[in-house]
Amino acid sequence: MKPQDTIRLTTAQAIVRWLANQYIEIDGDELRLCGGGFGIFGHGNVTCLGEALNKVHDELPLYRGQNEQSMGFAASGYAKQWLRQRFMFCTASAGPGTANLLTAAGLAHANRLPMLMLCGDTFITRLPDPVLQQMEHYDDPTLGVNDAFKPVVRYWDRITHPAQIIQSLPNAIATMLDPADCGPAFLGLPQDVQGWTYDYPAKLFDKKIHRIRRQTPDEAEIADAIALLRLAERPMIIAGGGVQYSKAVNELTRFAESHQIPVVETIAGRANLLNDHPLNIGPIGVTGSDSANRIAQKADVILAVGTRLQDFTTGSWTAFDHDAKFISINAARHDAGKHMSLPVVGDARLSLLALSSALDYQTPQSWVQFAQAERKMWDAYVADNVAYGNGPNSYAQAIGVVNALCDKRDRVVAAAGGLPAEVTANWRTLDIGTVDVEFGFSCMGYEIAGAWGARIAQSEQEPDKDTITFCGDGSYLMLNSDIYSSVLSRKKLIVLLLDNGGFAVINKLQNNTGNESFNNLLKDCPTIPEPFGVDFVAHAASMGAQAERVNHPAELGEAFMRAKASDKTCVIVMNVDAFEGWTQQGHAWWEVGTPHTTDDENVRRAHFDWESSRSKQRRGV
Numbered sequence: 001m002k003p004q005d006t007i008r009l010t011t012a013q014a015i016v017r018w019l020a021n022q023y024i025e026i027d028g029d030e031l032r033l034c035g036g037g038f039g040i041f042g043h044g045n046v047t048c049l050g051e052a053l054n055k056v057h058d059e060l061p062l063y064r065g066q067n068e069q070s071m072g073f074a075a076s077g078y079a080k081q082w083l084r085q086r087f088m089f090c091t092a093s094a095g096p097g098t099a100n101l102l103t104a105a106g107l108a109h110a111n112r113l114p115m116l117m118l119c120g121d122t123f124i125t126r127l128p129d130p131v132l133q134q135m136e137h138y139d140d141p142t143l144g145v146n147d148a149f150k151p152v153v154r155y156w157d158r159i160t161h162p163a164q165i166i167q168s169l170p171n172a173i174a175t176m177l178d179p180a181d182c183g184p185a186f187l188g189l190p191q192d193v194q195g196w197t198y199d200y201p202a203k204l205f206d207k208k209i210h211r212i213r214r215q216t217p218d219e220a221e222i223a224d225a226i227a228l229l230r231l232a233e234r235p236m237i238i239a240g241g242g243v244q245y246s247k248a249v250n251e252l253t254r255f256a257e258s259h260q261i262p263v264v265e266t267i268a269g270r271a272n273l274l275n276d277h278p279l280n281i282g283p284i285g286v287t288g289s290d291s292a293n294r295i296a297q298k299a300d301v302i303l304a305v306g307t308r309l310q311d312f313t314t315g316s317w318t319a320f321d322h323d324a325k326f327i328s329i330n331a332a333r334h335d336a337g338k339h340m341s342l343p344v345v346g347d348a349r350l351s352l353l354a355l356s357s358a359l360d361y362q363t364p365q366s367w368v369q370f371a372q373a374e375r376k377m378w379d380a381y382v383a384d385n386v387a388y389g390n391g392p393n394s395y396a397q398a399i400g401v402v403n404a405l406c407d408k409r410d411r412v413v414a415a416a417g418g419l420p421a422e423v424t425a426n427w428r429t430l431d432i433g434t435v436d437v438e439f440g441f442s443c444m445g446y447e448i449a450g451a452w453g454a455r456i457a458q459s460e461q462e463p464d465k466d467t468i469t470f471c472g473d474g475s476y477l478m479l480n481s482d483i484y485s486s487v488l489s490r491k492k493l494i495v496l497l498l499d500n501g502g503f504a505v506i507n508k509l510q511n512n513t514g515n516e517s518f519n520n521l522l523k524d525c526p527t528i529p530e531p532f533g534v535d536f537v538a539h540a541a542s543m544g545a546q547a548e549r550v551n552h553p554a555e556l557g558e559a560f561m562r563a564k565a566s567d568k569t570c571v572i573v574m575n576v577d578a579f580e581g582w583t584q585q586g587h588a589w590w591e592v593g594t595p596h597t598t599d600d601e602n603v604r605r606a607h608f609d610w611e612s613s614r615s616k617q618r619r620g621v
Contacts, residue, residue, distance in 0.1 A: 006199040011162040011189070014198070015118065016052040017205050018169055019089070020059045024177075024210045026085050033173070033210055034116070035078060035086050035457065036061035038071035042093025043132065044120020048194035049091055063456070063489055066481035068092045070449035072104020074482065075115040077446070077453030079108075080436050081411065081461070084245050085212060087114040087176055088453065094120035094191065095133025099145050103443065105152040108184040111241075111268070111440035112308075112332075114176035117153075121146050121188040124160050146188040154183030160190065162198035177212055179245070179331035179347065214246075215331055217346030222354045225303075225327045225344050229359060232301035234367045235261045238284060238313065241268030242306020242330060244433050246348035252305060253277070255352045260363040261303070262371035264292035266313045267424050269306070271435040275428035279368075281375045282586075285319060286312045287421035287439075289586045290381070291374035296320055298370075304328045306348045308335045312439060315588025318616035339618060381585055382426050388553040393574060394581025395422040395470075397553045398498055402468060403428055405560055409462055410434065411454050413469040415446035418505030418582070419498070423470060425583045445479030447471040448495060452482040455491040466494055466564060473499040476536065480543075486569045487544035494563045495545075495571040496556075497536055504578040513594050514606030521578055540571035547571040589613040 009017065022033040039062045041050050053062050065071035068090070075088040092098045098119040108115045122134050122144055130136050137143040150156050155175040157168045165187075172185035229235060243252050249272055256263050256279045264284040265272055273280040282289030284296055296302075296319045304326060307313060314320070317339065328341035329351045336343035344351050386400025399422055406412075408430035414423040415438035423437055436454060438446045451469035458467055476497055486493045502521035510520060517524040522531040540547035546568045550556045556574055563570035591614075594607040 005202050007202050007205070008197050008199050010048060010052065010195050010197050011159060011165060012048040012052040012194040013055075014162065014200050014204075015165055015169065016049070016056055016060065018165070020056050021205050021207050022173065022210065023207060024085055030209060031086065032059070033086060034060060035082070035088050035460070036063065037089035037091060038063045038065045038074055039091040040065045040068055040071065040093070040097055042095075042097050042120065044094030044097070044191055045091050045118070045189070045194075046093070048191070049118060049189065053091075063485065066485055067479065068097050068100035069103050070445065070479050070482050072101050072115060072117075073107065073443070073446045073449035073479075074453030074456070076104065076108050076111065076113045076438075077413070077436070077450030078457045079113045079115060080111075081454040081457035083247065083433075084112075084114055084182055086457070087116060089116040089118055091118045092120065094122060095145060099148070102148060102152060105149055105184050105186070107438070107441040107443045107446065109152045109154065111438070112182045113184070114182055115184040116172060116176065117149070117184065117186045119146060119186065119188055121158060121190040123192045124190045125192055146186070149186045152184070153186045154181055155185040157186070158188035158190070159193055162193065162196050166200070166204060173210070177210055179213060179215065180333065214347040214350055215345070217329075217344050217351045217354055221342075221344045222351070222358070224342055225355060226359050228301055228325055228327060228342060229303070229355070230361050232361075233364060234295075234299050235301045235303065235363055236295055236299035237261050237263045238266060238302060238304040238307055239263050239269045239272040240266045240305060240307025242348055243269060243272050246306060246331075248306070248349035248352060249432050251349045251352040255356045258356055259359060259361050260365070260368050262295055262368060264288070264296065266307050267420065267437050267439045270424060270427070270437060271429045271431070271433050273429070274432070275430070278372060281371045282378050283424050284313060285315055286588050286590045287424045287586070288588060289378045289425060291371070291378035293319055293586065293588050294374050295371045299324055302326050304330075304341065305352070306330060309338050310440070311590065316591035317618040318589045318613055320618060322618060378586070382428070385583055386426055392577035392580050393553065394576055395419055395498055396426045396581065396583055398496055398556060398574060398576065399423060399426045399470070401553050401557045402496065402560060403430075405557055405564070406430070406468060407465055408434070409465045411436065411451075411458055411465065411467040413438070413447060413451040413454060413467065415439070415450060415475070416442045416444040417472045417475055417503070418508070419470045419472055421505070422583055425586050444475040447475050448480055448493070449482045451493050451495075452486050452491060455486065455493055456489070459491060466492065468494045468496065470496045470498065472504070473497065473501070473534070473536070474503045477534065480539075483540055483545050483569060483571065484543040492567060493569045494560070495540070495569070497540075497571055497573045498576045499533065499536065499573060500576045500578040501533070502578070507578065508582065509592070512606070513592065513610065514600065514603035536571070536573045545569045545571045547573070549573045551575075589616065591617075
């Protein structure tokens with residue numbers, strides 16, 4: 001290779017230059033694949049990677065994080081908003097900074113989301129060992145903190161020579177963009193290797209345009225699916241998050257309408273259909289609706305599209321008849337074959353088109369009418385559940401107020417605790433793809449950080465709309481610093497902080513399994529002599545937010561409209577009852593471990609009551 005055909009760069013400089021030249025085609029437009037990054041610098045990444053990133057801060061904006069875990073949550077929120085077509089990187093220093101990203105990597109892995117981690121590592125030469133923050137393993141000097149990421153990422157590499165990124169970077173991107181293998185990628189960057197130079201091929205840094213692969217389904221698998229659907233008397237579609245990632249919402253809707261098949265939604269698949277679509281029978285599962293769960297119990301053929309069929313969707317596999325047959329359309333072979341499903345491995349859009357073009361089938365109207373009657377009853381329940389005036393303040397009431405006043409294109413975010421269940425059950429979808437309920441990893445702390453990442457993406461798409469996040473007091477106390485991030489970066493959020501005095505939903509589970517309240521609500525912690533509430537308004541205001549407390553849902557509506565009119569991050573605090581006001585209907589059975597022996601009669605009785613539903617559990621694989 002001639003000298004003029006190479007460019008001498010450090011490893012860090014080459015990584016950054018390569019990233020800046022990766023593009024993706026989205027609906028005919030070319031956008032930079034990497035939207036930028038989130039970073040906290042330390043000795044493991046500031047001197048070399050920091051130097052390289054500073055040179056391209058316009059092309060790859062670097063958002064200063066407050067906590068590495070929340071940076072990863074923000075990157076996931078960004079990827080969701082972009083339907084996995086674009087990603088953000090996270091950079092952290094060697095040692096505890098990088099270790100803080102482990103939880104965020106788990107969230108991205110569980111939710112199949114792209115995120116690139118560029119993290120400091122110990123010195124390859126080992127000359128200065130042991131260095132600050134290094135984990136020493138006496139029998140394996142190659143083992144370090146970064147190896148802990150291997151179970152929670154889809155791609156992992158430690159760069160031990162500058163030339164390795166020529167292969168590793170394209171492999172990482174290929175993984176993050178693959179519909180079947182999508183997930184986080186991790187690159188460990190030893191501190192010395194980051195600064196080493198190499199004569200890289202100049203063409204490595206040419207502009208590269210990526211496209212998301214659409215896998216055509218196998219003709220034989222489509223034929224098998226058609227044969228099974230033709231026999232169906234009570235078919236049902238489960239619409240998962242993969243429908244949106246495939247941009248197959250229109251195809252799903254047309255398929256359901258053409259063949260008159262009722263549709264239920266998973267948590268990740270909320271907002272696949274509008275609330276008032278006549279074939280939308282509601283959310284399914286543990287946090288679902290009576291309407292969806294009742295038709296699931298009677299369905300004989302279930303077409304699962306873009307869902308990994310996790311336990312909250314399936315009621316730990318008690319939501320369906322033992323004899324029901326599954327057809328699973330999924331880009332991932334692993335998901336398509338779950339529970340003895342008839343697999344259709346392929347892109348959701350292409351698979352639905354292939355099915356519909358050859359399927360001469362109409363669902364019996366009696367089945368459709370049954371499903372719609374069930375949905376009508378559920379709608380009446382939700383309307384009553386979100387109404388206020390008679391009972392104590394509740395999550396559902398707050399959800400109803402916001403639902404009635406928000407713009408149809410506003411982004412709604414919730415995660416962990418009681419709010420995901422309440423949002424899933426009570427939110428009435430106003431427009432497609434506007435709901436993000438993080439329940440894949442059920443990760444407390446995602447609410448504000450994930451919303452910040454979503455808002456960064458939303459400001460690139462629909463800057464005049466709002467990102468609204470529902471957050472409990474427990475999650476707020478766990479991770480709230482991205483209120484400050486949103487203020488600093490001028491990425492406005494509306495935070496609905498609903499305070500029930502502790503970890504109330506787990507207290508509810510504790511009570512439902514016969515146990516006394518213990519160590520969940522602040523008032524039930526023996527180690528807290530004098531419980532007191534946090535002044536959340538003062539706390540949020542100290543981070544630059546516009547903050548206020550309201551006492552009633554009617555006041556919440558007024559405060560919400562003030563927040564809509566503001567150009568600043570707004571935090572609205574309202575107390576809700578920890579015991580009353582929970583959504584009582586719509587729940588499927590969920591398997592939790594209960595004591596098989598105990599001296600407590602209430603716990604013993606609850607154990608037998610809980611186990612009484614186990615006979616409904618399918619014995620699939």
